[in-house]
Amino acid sequence: MEGYDGHLFKDVDQVIDHYYGGDILTYPSTILEAFEYALENSDGTERTKNLGKQSVRPFERFILSNPQKYSNFSIIKKAPRQMFRTHVIEYANYMKEKGLEQTSMYYYISKCKTLFNLFPKNHADQIPDLISNPFKEIIKLPSKNERKKKALARSIDWSYVEKMKELKY
Numbered sequence: 001m002e003g004y005d006g007h008l009f010k011d012v013d014q015v016i017d018h019y020y021g022g023d024i025l026t027y028p029s030t031i032l033e034a035f036e037y038a039l040e041n042s043d044g045t046e047r048t049k050n051l052g053k054q055s056v057r058p059f060e061r062f063i064l065s066n067p068q069k070y071s072n073f074s075i076i077k078k079a080p081r082q083m084f085r086t087h088v089i090e091y092a093n094y095m096k097e098k099g100l101e102q103t104s105m106y107y108y109i110s111k112c113k114t115l116f117n118l119f120p121k122n123h124a125d126q127i128p129d130l131i132s133n134p135f136k137e138i139i140k141l142p143s144k145n146e147r148k149k150k151a152l153a154r155s156i157d158w159s160y161v162e163k164m165k166e167l168k169y
Contacts, residue, residue, distance in 0.1 A: 013072050017080055027127055030072040031083055032060065034119040035112070042118060055111035062091045075119070077129040085134045092138055106139045 013030065028037050035056045039049050063070045070090075073083030088109065095105045113135035120130050141147070 013081070017074075027123065028119070029074055029076050029079070029127075031075055031116070032056075032063075032072050034075055035059075035115045037122075038115040038118040041122070042115075052111060052115055055108050056115070058095060058108050059091060059112060062094050065094065075116075075131050076127070077131055083131060083134055085138070088134045088138050102139065103141065106141055109135050109138050 028034050035052075039052050039056075042049060042052070044052075063072065070087070071081050073087060074081050075083060092105055092109065095108065100108075113133055116133050116135055120133070124130065142150075
């Protein structure tokens with residue numbers, strides 16, 4: 001690896017890809033590059049783009065949590081360091097260990113799913129062998145009826161509120 005010219009590569013991941021026999025790619029080939037592309041090329045407002053950037057940060061922290069095991073995953077099939085759905089499941093478990101609620105986990109993963117969808121939509125004919133969206137259907141929220149039941153179970157019994165209003169000191 002020391003024999004490679006460093007000026008030909010953008011980062012260490014490209015050196016590793018070339019070392020293992022992969023080509024130097026001129027288009028985005030990693031998940032974080034795909035997210036960056038989606039954020040730059042989305043039609044949303046500046047606020048929407050900032051929310052997208054904030055939702056990608058936990059995934060970046062997940063990658064940095066164990067750099068030997070996780071890296072900037074490739075989105076090309078059969079590439080070194082290819083991203084699999086198991087990585088996203090591990091990401092969900094990582095967020096659960098950090099104490100996030102299921103709705104927050106659902107938000108972060110669905111935002112990553114949305115960002116990833118834009119990349120294959122624009123590059124399907126240019127990049128052969130793109131992986132399918134690994135963020136799809138990882139976390140499912142309970143049905144509306146179940147959420148209503150939980151909310152009603154937490155609701156206040158208004159008869160107590162009326163009794164408190166009638167109290168006089």
